Amino acid sequence: MNTITANQLKTRGVSIIQDNLLxxxxxxxxxxxxxxxxxxxxxxxxxxxxxxxxxxxHQAKADYQSENYITETVDAHIKRIKQ
Known part of the structure; x- marks a missing residue:
């Protein structure tokens, strides 16, 4: 991964970004x-x-298959996540 300094960016502008992303x-x-x-x-x-x-x-599907989820009302969900 290439690295430049903020000073190089300041002096050369967007062109230094374009050159490095090539x-x-x-x-x-x-x-x-x-x-x-x-x-x-x-x-x-x-x-x-x-x-x-x-x-x-992928994680959501795995949680569903392993029954790692909660079924609740909206109000119960809001209350739980605020805690």
Whole structure:
């Protein structure tokens, strides 16, 4: 994963992001020597979101099959999650 500094971003602007994303899918921006931000193109971001949603669906199906869920009224649910 490529890394640039906030100072490089400040002086070169978006072009440094574009140049680095041609080499790698993600770019880390450091501030005062510490990793602070990750930049990626929308195609890669959407792919990661799909993976996240697939994992959540898989977990929900596994919970359903193992009967790891609660059936309750809306009021009971609201009360439970507020605790």
């Amino acid at each position: 080499k790698d899918q993600e770019l880390v921006i450091t501030v005062r020597g510490k990793e602070k931000f990750v930049v990626m193109d929308m195609k890669h971001y959407n792919y990661l979101r799909e993976c996240e949603l697939d994992a959540a669906l």
